[in-house]
Amino acid sequence: MPALRVTGSHLTDPAGQPVRLRGVGLGGWLNMENFITGYSANESAMRTAVRDVLGDERYEVFFDRLLTSFFDAADADLLRDMGTNCVRVPVNYHHFESDERPFEIIEQGFRHLDRVIGLLAERGIYSVIDLHALPGAQNQHWHSDNPTHVADFWQHRHFQDRAVHLWEAMADRYKDNPWVAGYNPINEPGDVRGQVIGPFYDRLVKAIRAVDPGHVLFLDGNTYSTDFSIFREVYENTVFVCHDYALAGFAHGGPYPGYTRGEWVDRSTLEEAFERRTAFQRETGTPIWVGEFGPVYTGNPEIDAQRYQVLRDQLEIFEAHAAGWSIWTYKDVGLQGLVSAGGPYMERFGDFIAKKKRLGADRWGSTMEESADDLAPLHRLMDTEFPSWDPYPWGARYQIDDLLRHILIAQALVPEYAELFRGCSEEELVALADSFALANCGRRQPLIDLLTESIAANP
Structure with missing residues (x-):
């Protein structure tokens, strides 16, 4: 069976029938993230x-x-039973190439990726391969395995050359696999000046197409997949991917409907944001696919009920616009996933995770209020002395928190996390890892039910 193709504003199968990809992102697996598996700072x-x-x-x-x-046959079965037909699979370049030996592909790195693509294919589920962390870091945050706040990828041709080379190898490996829906070459790029990314996309698309002319390309806009003005042409057989996180669904989100940091959010503003973020797709007549979205849950029943309503409204908006989607994220330690780890891992690392939460050391889990009294003088100083300072990508308040809490404090916590492994036997290490096996995980059943019902109601 040939791969999916873009036909006008739809993906189509070999029979020409429209296919709308709806599923999950497999965050925290081949690209680990601090809030997903419980450590601090960046993966490396x-x-x-x-x-x-x-x-x-x-x-x-x-x-x-x-x-x-973290992902085996039982997980694939659950996703099949929910009715999903795609998994976006984030990967870190470190699995496939070493900084010490650039341009040398690590064959062993494909073992788990091949395994999961195969498990999903056996159940009729497509994979979208997403390069979530590129050499030099393509954005300013932890999820590109960035230990700083500088996206060096856009400043050094060397890193760009390595990314092209890696994608040529990826494309060559999967060019004949019909259950790979396509390639998402750069997750959430953050090119500050917006001058390198357009020409680089031209180069990258040409290089991938030379190896694999058939698979769909899923291309993120600049500024974390929100800005599509950087595209200089509409490439053939391409989906332009938006990310659509709702402000009210963030860890620091306010009531819904209601105000979050002075901004009113309700059903109509969610739809306005979606339409703004997908204007390029509608103007160019290309498919709409929301590569990431999804609220953060708190454990407070009243707040979480509002978060489910945010999600319910978003799904209805997506359906009204015939948009595909991939919710973030499938599995974690309790913040956002459909399922969450339990057992020995949470027993050993639970206090550490609680400390991270108290300090607000994870950007995605932070309410922006942790340690507020300690940081308030600095915020006042910066507001007073530099009132017009508006750093890329999200402004002064976020930048200060990123530098002090999500980098400085987070990095100070790294040795503490590592020390919790001290003295573990091989048997204990296996038990810790197996805490992420589905049989040992808790299920966020209202979330699973909501997604399952949405898919079933809109076949």
Whole structure:
């Protein structure tokens, strides 16, 4: 069966029938994130610290087992039973290429990716391969495995060359796989000046097409997939991907409907935001696919009921516009996932995760109020001395929190996380990893039911 193709404003199958991809993002797996698996700061810093504690052999035991347990046949079965037909699979370039040996593809790195693509294909579920962390970091935050607030990818041709080379290898590997729906080459790019990304996309599209002319390309806009003015042409067989997080659904989100940081959010403003973020797709007559969206949950029944309403309204808006979607995220330690880890991992790391929450060390889990009294003098100083300072991408308040809490404090916490592995036997490491196996996870059943019902009601 040939791969899916873009036909006008739809994806179509080999019979020419429209296909709307609706599913989940497999965050925290081949691209780990701090709020998803419970560590702090960025993935590479965490892995280095844990390796120093465990040693090479036991390090490999834990992380290989974690990747195996995090997604296996039972997870694929759950997604099939929900009616989903796609999984967006974020990956970190470190699995496929080493900074010490650039341009040398690591064959072993494909083992788990091939396994999961196969599991999904057996159940009729497409995969979208998403390069979530590029050499040099393509955006300013932890999810591109960035230890700083600078996206060096856009400043160094070397990093861009490596990304092109990696995608040529990816495209060559999967060019004949019909269950790979396509390639999402750059997650949430953050080119500050917006001058490099357009020409780079031209180059990257040409390079991938030379190897694999058939698969769909899923291209994110600049500024975290919100700005599509950087595209200089509408490439053939391409979906331009928007991300549509609702302000009221953030960890610091206010009541819904209601005000979040001075901005009113209700059903109509959600639709206005969606229409603004997808104007390019409608103007160009290309498919609408929301690559990421989804609220953060708190454990407070009243607040979470509002978060479910945010999601319900978004899904209805997507359906009204015939938009496909991939909700963020499938599995984590309790903040946002459909399912969440339990067992020995949460017993060992639960207090550490609580400390991170108290300090607001994770951007995605922060309410922006943690340690507010400690940081208030600095916020006042910056407001007074630099009232017009508006740093990319989200302004002064976010930048200060990113630098102080989500980088400085988060990095200070990394050794503390790693030390919790100290003295673990191989058997204990396996048990920690297996805490992420579906059989040992709790299910956020209202979320699963809401998504399942939405798909069933709109086949």
